[in-house]
Amino acid sequence: MDLSLEAPSVYLFTGELCTRSYKLNRFAFDFKYPQVRERFANDPEALMTDYALTDNEKALVRARDWTGLVAAGGNHFNIIKIAAAVGESHLHVGAHMCGANWDEFKQTLPHRVEIMPSDLPALAKGKR
Amino acid sequence: MSRILGGIGIAHTPSMGYQYDKGVREGFDPKWQPWYDGTRPVKQWLREKRPSHMVVIYNDHMNYFDLKAYPTFAIGVAAHFPQADEGYGLRPFPGVDGDPDFAWPIARSLVRDGFDLTFCQELELDHGVYSWLPYLFDAPWPLKVLPIAVNMLMHPVPTPQRLHALGASLRRALLNDGANRDVVVLATGGMSHQIHGTKFGLTNEKWDRYFLDAIEQRQDELVATPVEEIMQVAGTEAAELAMWYTMRAALAVSARTHYSFYTLPAVTGCGVIALDEPEPRG
Numbered sequence: 001m002d003l004s005l006e007a008p009s010v011y012l013f014t015g016e017l018c019t020r021s022y023k024l025n026r027f028a029f030d031f032k033y034p035q036v037r038e039r040f041a042n043d044p045e046a047l048m049t050d051y052a053l054t055d056n057e058k059a060l061v062r063a064r065d066w067t068g069l070v071a072a073g074g075n076h077f078n079i080i081k082i083a084a085a086v087g088e089s090h091l092h093v094g095a096h097m098c099g100a101n102w103d104e105f106k107q108t109l110p111h112r113v114e115i116m117p118s119d120l121p122a123l124a125k126g127k128r
Numbered sequence: 129m130s131r132i133l134g135g136i137g138i139a140h141t142p143s144m145g146y147q148y149d150k151g152v153r154e155g156f157d158p159k160w161q162p163w164y165d166g167t168r169p170v171k172q173w174l175r176e177k178r179p180s181h182m183v184v185i186y187n188d189h190m191n192y193f194d195l196k197a198y199p200t201f202a203i204g205v206a207a208h209f210p211q212a213d214e215g216y217g218l219r220p221f222p223g224v225d226g227d228p229d230f231a232w233p234i235a236r237s238l239v240r241d242g243f244d245l246t247f248c249q250e251l252e253l254d255h256g257v258y259s260w261l262p263y264l265f266d267a268p269w270p271l272k273v274l275p276i277a278v279n280m281l282m283h284p285v286p287t288p289q290r291l292h293a294l295g296a297s298l299r300r301a302l303l304n305d306g307a308n309r310d311v312v313v314l315a316t317g318g319m320s321h322q323i324h325g326t327k328f329g330l331t332n333e334k335w336d337r338y339f340l341d342a343i344e345q346r347q348d349e350l351v352a353t354p355v356e357e358i359m360q361v362a363g364t365e366a367a368e369l370a371m372w373y374t375m376r377a378a379l380a381v382s383a384r385t386h387y388s389f390y391t392l393p394a395v396t397g398c399g400v401i402a403l404d405e406p407e408p409r410g
């Protein structure tokens with residue numbers, strides 16, 4: 001397992017990223033409100049336009065591309081709210097993140113490691 | 129001055145709450161039974177300590193605070209804190225009561241000490257509080273809660289040193305608040321877990337057990353461990369563990385572990401520790 005804090009292992013949600021993807025995050029956050037979920041079910045395109053999503057963000061939502069949405073700067077706690085609205089749990093999102101088949105993926109959880117911070121220098125050396 | 133009775137560190141995760149509700153309805157899932165059983169001694173310890181107030185250091189998960197203005201440190205000064213709806217409806221529990229007369233002297237003292245917290249007249253509590261709450265107390269909740277919310281989602285997040293210093297400030301505030309309360313300090317943060325990226329589902333029992341052991345007497349060693357290293361070996365969301373330092377620093381250095389427990393039911397390490405504050409001398 002790649003332990004680095006770089007994509008695709010990790011999409012660290014930073015303030016800078018949030019500034020760039022603020023509209024997407026505002027959109028996803030608001031899925032906590034039933035009226036927004038209902039509007040999404042009835043007319044997703046109008047809702048996405050109201051929240052001023054970019055064409056790329058709209059395409060990612062249409063494709064249910066959870067990984068793409070997080071890579072585009074969506075905070076995963078926000079993005080899983082959209083997933084939940086279309087009947088997918090955070091574990092389904094996890095399978096998508098790993099490019100795995102859901103039924104196989106859930107059998108493999110959790111992914112156990114036994115590495116301590118003191119092991120990291122040796123691991124980094126081994127990689128080089 | 130208020131009396132500090134002890135401290136608790138405990139993991140949280142949405143499934144912990146979901147499994148509680150399901151467990152009391154139809155029996156606990158075999159994977160979650162150990163967590164239910166393992167938290168019984170903490171519930172008993174609290175029953176014996178009889179705290180009147182509990183300071184809770186926790187983080188929200190995009191369930192109450194939105195991104196318009198995101199506080200790094202926030203303190204709930206209201207008389208009541210409802211449960212936050214995370215989008216699946218409310219769980220069958222009442223909100224928790226706060227105590228403004230307790231909260232304000234603490235808030236003032238923290239600001240004077242250099243912690244400029246955002247004052248929240250309204251605050252709803254998500255699974256950061258509600259997932260473990262029913263494991264430790266029966267509703268109606270038998271004590272008042274003072275929530276302190278920490279940004280653990282949008283980097284940069286506070287450093288371990290800063291979270292430790294917050295605990296030391298909290299201790300000074302409690303011991304000089306002019307009040308006469310019996311206080312338990314609780315910090316909550318998921319142990320090893322990561323729920324995004326290709327490291328999704330990563331857990332590290334070895335790290336988690338080390339952490340539970342070291343928090344008692346080797347907190348300096350933990351605080352000196354860069355959060356980036358914890359995120360590498362135990363998953364990015366394990367950064368939340370740094371909030372446990374606030375609880376530990378609010379207790380005496382000589383506080384000792386009364387009980388600790390660990391299990392790994394799903395994709396988040398679930399640990400709990402209860403520390404006894406030594407009796408004041410004289």
Ligand SMILES: [Fe+2]
Nearest residue numbers: 140317318368
């Ligand atoms: Fe959390």
